[in-house]
Amino acid sequence: MAIDEKQNKILLQGNEAIVAGALAAGCNFFAGYPITPASEISELLSVKLPEFGGTFIQMEDEIASIGAILGASLAGAKAMTATSGPGFSLMQENLGYGCIAEVPCVIVNVMRGGPSTGLPTSVSQGDVQMARWGTHGDHPIIVMAVSSVADCFSITVKAFNLSEKYRIPVIILSDEVVAHTRESVVLPEEDSIRVFDRVKPDVPPEWYKPYADNNRGVPDMANFGDGYRHHVTGLVHDENGYPTQNGKEVDAFLRRIHGKISKGFNEIQVTKTYLMEDADVCVIAYGSVARSALRAVRDARANGVKAGLVQLITLFPFPRKTVDAYLRQCRAAVVPEMNMGQIVREVSRVNQTDCRIVKHNRIDGHLITPDEILKHLTTV
Amino acid sequence: MKSDERYEIRFSGSGGQGIITAAVVMADGVGRFDNNHVCQTQSYGPEARGGKSKAEVVIAGAPIDYPKALSVDLLLAMNQAACDAYFFDLKADGLLVVDSGLVQQLPTSRSVSIPFTKIAKEETGKELVANMVALGAVAYLSGKVSLDGLEKALLSRVPKGTEEMNSKALHAGIREAKKIDLSSLPRSVMDDWDDEL
Amino acid sequence: MLERAEIVREKYLRHDKKFPHVWCPGCGNGIAMGAILRAIHTMGLSKNEVVMASGIGCSGRMPTYVDFNTIHTTHGRALTFSTGIKLANPDLTVLTVMGDGDATAIGGNHFIHAARRNLDLTAIIINNSIYGMTGGQYSPTTPFGSISTTSVYGHVEHAFSIAELAATAGASFVARSTVYHATHLEDMLKLAIAKKGFSVMEVISNCHVQYGKKNKLGGAVEMLNSYKDNAVKVEKAAKMTPEELEGKITIGVLADVDKPVSTEVYRRVVEEARVKAEIITKEKEKNGVKRYEE
Incomplete structure (x- = not known):
């Protein structure tokens, strides 16, 4: 399908599309610390945020960056930070604070090779389980993975909306390939973008209970300076x-903060499928690998294999029911990842059928190619 | 382009030659002004200057799945190392384009040699814009981008004050490429190799 | 005096909070809190526009008890939260209460950068020379040779001077007082809060339960008396030799400089960028370009 000439096409990098998505969602505060391959997000927002009346600040480290966005969010801002593995490690402490104090914010982690300084300019998906379990203590969290420039825009908008609605930090996992790939996209019209803002209390300050349960499990949120003078x-x-x-x-x-995410499962869990209607073998993939997988699935179809793709957008809470249904439909599922097998653990955990789970791991700093996945599809 | 069609260009050379900029302008020309879908990727090392530099542009009639090159239709090599490293990724009917001043040993006769750096110096006084000369040639030889759109993209992406110089370089590249008769080239990049293999 | 104390108690303490507080009898934190509340009351600040942030430790509990917008953050990170709060809502008066370990060990980097950055924030550091809440381990301000639960043979490292550190790092205003000098402390706090820019108020305080007991300094009364005996006004200290100042506590305003406050400078940057963007946007909207695209 060719793109309609009259539409407003632009060429954007993944990192730039995250910025566009954040601005479209109403982001007005960003604090960050330079790190490859996420720095473009900081650089662009340092220019754009003032133009929108917002605030950009470069902090002394990533610990300070997430502290600043949590503070800004409590004072009413829609706040975001962006980093990569080493910086994401430093953020884990205050990420837990965001979870327990129920502070809406968005954290972008553009994954690069690890552990430690690892491979700063190479692609990886090594931070998946860390995004889920990185901070200490049982905690709820939302983790979403992007695979294209269009995703970077729409998922960032979605991430802000979910963080505001459920009062929870939302982690966007990007990777070096998605971050630096430029693509032609048509962004949605401004008035077609649904933006959700936190629900503010409508009771007088003396009646306000900042952490009281309600039918959503998400307490109404007063900002500092609104006259509610609560304690966080x-x-x-x-x-x-x-x-x-x-x-x-x-x-x-503790049960309430976990329960609010369970209550929102249907809205929070996003998956995309391709050619799954009659598939008897599927690829379960996320991030840039989902693009290799789609190519492999198409090539497999050309070779007579009934293959399909289940692309995970929301990684956590893990879309158990959706994945379970497809595992029941297929005789085998290939799970390609640029790590030693982090999502395949979740897939295997939810698998209650005799569907064969085949993992494929590439950890040399390069994107998995369609051929690698195709080999599995034609031999399983 | 038809929905199942895919055309892949790889720009290669060394860091500082403007390889990525050329690819970005190409992608922008296609992305904003043509009817096709485009995806542009690159690989780079930690250094800002020197080292290998590689950028790819994939053009297709439908949304692009795998964003990187699978088999290259057109390879631009701005030095010998890049030519040697990437030649074998070319399709049989692909095309090799080199800077004749920087690449002496050609692995195939199905190639176009143009002294991009020399032309840049002659036309604008600056070797710096050799990438834009090369871009003009690549764009014309590929036939996959409207040259008007390409120029618009170029003007919006180069630093203020350098528009004229860059545009002059682009046109010089287009002009040189127009002199090439592609039909006179062997049909496969492997023609020269068949005898030896 | 009594009347004022009652106003403070009735107006500023959170009576819905499950008092009593966690501080030990005789702790200096209460005196510091009282001085802060009296300073705010005298300055006529509205409770709705005051934010009190803290880190972790005994001092970290202070925001729980006072009726402002309050936040008890993570260890050492209070200033990073305060930075976000102030930038997101510059109309708020943000006080950050920290302990010595909180501000200068785990939060040391945030502290010097907050001073360098010069946002309009007030940092109040209650320095009791020890980690009290965790059981009396040595902190960056524990004096050389002192005993703590992690320096039972005598402390082998040297102490930070918080006020001098802050001044060197670029704070606009630095003052020191002690919990003995409650009125002086209140006066200094008023200056610190009123000052535009990053101000640091170091409050020398007693932890007789941990530090005092281990170092045989007596109880709360004896420690407060030692502040009375050893405090030297900054004006007088200027005329004394380093030898004479040994063991003394210099109190008063140690630094007071005027320089651009980054909160305000940034607001101007934003205003200019907005005006410029408005003009460009109007042109672009004519061509149907969305604002967040370019």
């Missing part, structure tokens, strides 16, 4: 926001 803490707290060690209150609080 990283300690487990009661519904007034004050520290508590009362077992009943602790249990109720």
Whole structure:
């Protein structure tokens, strides 16, 4: 399908599309620290945010960057930071703070090869389980993976909306290939973009209970300066926001912050499928690898194999029901990843059928090619 | 282009030659002004100057799945090392385009040699814009981008004050490429190799 | 005096919070908190526009008890949160209460960069020379030779001077006082809060339970008395030799400079960028280009 001439096509890099998505979602605060391959996001926002009346700041490290966005969010901003593996490691402490204090924010991690300084300019998907379990303690989190420039825009908008709606940090996992690939895209019209803002309290300040449960499991959120003068803490707290060690209150609080994500499962979990209607073998992939996988699936079809692709956008909470249904449909599922097998653990965990799970791992800093996946599809 | 059609260009040379910029302008020309889909990728090392530089542009009639080159239709090599490293990724009916001042040993006769760097110096006084001369030639030889759109893309992407120089370089490249008769070239890049193999 | 104390108690303490507080009897934190509240009251600041942020430790509990917009952050990171809060809403008066370990060990990098950056923030560092809450381990301000639970043979490292560190790092205003000098402390706090730019208020405070006991400095009364005996006003200290100043606590305003406040400079940057963007956007909208695209 060729693109309609009259539409407004532009050429954007993945990192630039994340910036465009953030601005479209109403992002007005960014704090970050330079790191390859995420720096373009900082650079572009340092120019764009002032133009939109927002604020950009380069902090002294990534610990400070996430601290600043949490503070800004509590004061009413829609805030984001962007980093790569080493910086993401440093952010884990305050990421947990965002989860327990229920502070909306978006954290972009453009994955590069690791561990440690690893391969700064090479692609990887090594931070998947870290995005889920990096910060200490049981905690709810939303993790989404992008695979194209168009995704970078729309998923960033979605990430902001989910973070505001569920009062939770949302992690966008990009990777070096997605970040630096330039593609022609047509961005949606401004008025067609749905933007969700946090629900503010409508009770008088003296009645406001900042962490009280409700039918959504997400308390209404007053910003600092709104006149509600509430307390925010990283300690487990009661519904007034004050520290508590009362077992009943602790249990109720922790179950609520997990439960709010379970309640939103249907909206939070996003998957895309290609050619799955009659597929008897599938590829389960995410990020830039999903693009190699789509090519492989098409090539496999050309060779007479009934192949399909299940592309995971939301990695966590893991889309258990969706994946389970496709595993029941297929005799084999190939899970290609640029790590030693991080999502394949989740796939195997939810597999209750005799569907064969085949993992394919590439960790040399290069994108998995369609041929590598095709080989599995034609031999399983 | 038809929906199943895919055309792949690889720009290669060394860091500092403007390889990535050339690829970006090409992609922008296609992406913004033509009816096709485009995807542009690159690989680079930690250094800002020197080292290998490689950028790819994939043009297709439908949304592009795999963003990198699978088998290259046109390879631009701006030095011998790049030519040697990437020649074998060319399709049989692909085309090799080299800077004749920097690449002396040609692996195939199905190639076009143009002294891009020399032309840049002569036309604008600056070797720096050799990438734009090469881009003009690549764009024309590929036949996959409208030259008007390409120029618009170029003007919007080069630093202010250098528009004229870059545009002059682009046109010099187009002019040189027009002199080439592609039909006189062997039909396969492997023609010269068949005898030896 | 009594009347003022009552106002402070009635107006500024959170009575819905489950008092009593966590501080030990005689702790200097209460005196520091009282001085902060009286300073805010005298300055006539509205409670809605005040934010109190803290890190971790005994001082970190202070925001829980006071009726402002309050946040108890992670260890050492309070200033990073405050930076975000202030930038997102420059109308707020943001006070950041930290301990010595909090501000200068785990948060040392944030502290010097906040001073360098010069946002309009007030950092109040309650320096009791020890990690109190975790059980009396040595901190960056534990004096050479002192005893702590991690320096039972005598401390082998040297202490930071917080106020001098802040001044060198670029803070616009630096003052020091002690919890003995409650009125002086209040006066200094008023200056620190009123100052445009990054101001640092170092409050020398007693932890008789951990530091005092291990180093045989007596209880709260004895420690407060030692502040009384050893405090030297900065004006007087200027005329004293280093030998004479040994063991003394210099109190008063140690630095007060005027320089561009980055919060304000950045607002101007934003205004100019907006005006420029407005003009360009109007042109582009004519051509149907979306604002976030270019």
